[in-house]
Structure formats: structure tokens, C-alpha cells
Amino acid sequence: MLEVKNLHARIGDKEILKGINLTINDGEVHAIMGPNGSGKSTLSAVLVGNPAYEVTEGEAWYNGKNLLEMKPEDRAHEGLFLSFQYPVEIPGVSMTNFMRAAINEKRKYHGQEPLNASEFMKLMREKRKVVELDSKLAHRSVNEGFSGGEKKRNEIFQMAMLEPTLSILDETDSGLDVDAMRIVAEGVNKLSNEKTSTIVITHYDRLLEMIRPQFVHVLYKGRIVKTAGPELAKEIQERGFDWIKQEADGE
Numbered sequence: 001m002l003e004v005k006n007l008h009a010r011i012g013d014k015e016i017l018k019g020i021n022l023t024i025n026d027g028e029v030h031a032i033m034g035p036n037g038s039g040k041s042t043l044s045a046v047l048v049g050n051p052a053y054e055v056t057e058g059e060a061w062y063n064g065k066n067l068l069e070m071k072p073e074d075r076a077h078e079g080l081f082l083s084f085q086y087p088v089e090i091p092g093v094s095m096t097n098f099m100r101a102a103i104n105e106k107r108k109y110h111g112q113e114p115l116n117a118s119e120f121m122k123l124m125r126e127k128r129k130v131v132e133l134d135s136k137l138a139h140r141s142v143n144e145g146f147s148g149g150e151k152k153r154n155e156i157f158q159m160a161m162l163e164p165t166l167s168i169l170d171e172t173d174s175g176l177d178v179d180a181m182r183i184v185a186e187g188v189n190k191l192s193n194e195k196t197s198t199i200v201i202t203h204y205d206r207l208l209e210m211i212r213p214q215f216v217h218v219l220y221k222g223r224i225v226k227t228a229g230p231e232l233a234k235e236i237q238e239r240g241f242d243w244i245k246q247e248a249d250g251e
């Protein structure tokens with residue numbers, strides 16, 4: 001699904017990613033943890049093609065394609081999805097129109113006919129049920145005046161609609177309460193299958209208890225310095241990051 005090799009990236013003259021190596025196979029769920037400022041959000045931004053970051057070295061292959069050479073919108077059309085730490089509000093654009101444009105752009109990219117109004121509404125209804133999104137929210141402007149939890153549910157709804165193959169959920173510091181965490185976790189669990197993969201960026205062991213990743217990575221100073229199973233998240237919760245920092249700095 002995804003193979004990242006020796007990825008280096010910077011913003012301005014500050015190097016943030018300093019050689020990331022990460023392999024994600026179909027059907028796997030990976031968690032990325034790490035102290036504040038270690039580069040977690042930067043990694044997700046670079047993978048989806050945020051132009052603010054410059055890749056200076058390394059490679060990223062996504063289902064056999066050179067991810068770094070693809071335009072950001074094509075990465076999305078190819079099935080990459082990023083859920084933001086802080087979802088944006090788009091006043092005046094209804095969720096329905098927003099999703100219809102997104103779905104039909106993706107269909108066009110794959111040489112498919114656009115969905116007509118009734119096909120689209122049927123899909124909306126189906127997916128709303130999966131993530132238990134209130135129909136009133138679906139008819140309002142994108143995220144406008146939504147509570148934090150409603151924005152999260154809405155993002156998971158967008159994910160359900162777009163059927164990504166690789167989802168990156170950046171939940172670091174997003175201040176999720178227990179209910180919002182459950183929404184994210186249930187959404188990920190319901191939408192996961194053997195052909196999709198997920199990267200969850202989080203500080204919360206609670207979220208990982210619900211999502212159960214097979215791999216937990218620790219990012220520190222722009223590198224993945226430790227990889228283990230879900231027990232690592234528990235250990236970090238109990239012991240913090242200092243011991244991992246010491247191990248990494250001592251090398």
C-alpha cells in the first residue's frame with residue numbers, strides 16, 4: 001500500500017523530516033505517536049502533498065505509484081484521505097454539494113460517469129447510516145457551527161463517502177472528548193477491511209485501545225525511532241517519552 005523510504009522534508013530552511021522509513025501493507029492499521037513538534041503532522045502533510053513543505057530526499061510509493069510526483073488532488077483521487085486535526089468550516093457550501101463535487105471529480109478521474117441526483121442521495125443515505133450522521137448536519141454548510149464532535153463525525157462521513165484505500169487520521173492535540181474518540185474509532189473500525197489501511201496520529205492510548213493498531217511507531221526529531229505492537233502505546237502512557245528519547249539520543 002505505502003512505502004516511504006528515507007524521506008526528508010523541510011519548511012523554509014528548517015529540516016523537519018530527517019529520514020522516515022515506513023512500510024504499510026493492505027489491511028494494516030498503524031499508529032504514529034511522538035512528542036510535540038517531532039514531525040507527525042508534517043509527515044501527513046507531505047504524504048498528501050501540502051505545497052508548504054519541500055521534499056529534499058527520499059521516496060514514497062503508493063500502490064506502486066510514485067506518490068511524490070502526483071498532484072495533491074490526484075493523490076486523493078487515487079484513494080488517499082487525510083482527516084485534519086482541525087477541520088475547516090466552509091460557509092455557504094452545503095455538505096451535499098461539497099460531497100457531490102468530490103465524488104464526481106473522483107469518478108471523472110477514473111473515467112466513470114458522474115452520479116445523478118438520485119444515485120447520489122441514495123449513497124448519502126447509505127453512508128450516513130454507517131456513521132450515524134444526523135440528516136440535518138448533512139444539509140448544513142460544511143462544518144459551519146458544528147461542534148467538535150459533529151465535525152469529527154462529519155469527517156468520518158466524508159471518509160465513508162470517498163472510500164479511501166489509505167486514510168491518515170491526524171488526531172494529535174485535537175482535544176477529542178471520549179465521545180468524539182469513540183466516533184473516530186467506530187468509524188475507522190467499520191470502514192476498515194483487508195484492502196484498506198489506516199495511519200492514526202495520536203497522543204491518546206484510549207483511542208488506540210479502541211482502534212487496536214497492529215503497529216505503533218514513535219516519531220522523534222523527524223525520524224521513526226521505535227516500532228512495536230500496541231503495548232508500546234500503553235507503555236508510553238505510563239512512562240512518557242523520556243526513555244525513548246534517551247535511547248534515540250544515545251545512539
Ligand SMILES: Nc1ncnc2c1ncn2[C@@H]1O[C@H](COP(=O)(O)OP(=O)(O)OP(=O)(O)O)[C@@H](O)[C@H]1O
Nearest residue numbers: 011016034035036037038039040041042043172173
Ligand atoms: N509552517 C511552519 N513554519 C515553521 N515551522 C513549522 C511549520 N510547520 C511546522 N513547523 C515546525 O515543524 C516541527 C514539527 O511540527 P509538526 O506539527 O509536524 O509536529 P507534531 O509532531 O505533529 O507535533 P504535535 O504533537 O505538537 O502536533 C515543529 O517544530 C514546528 O514548529
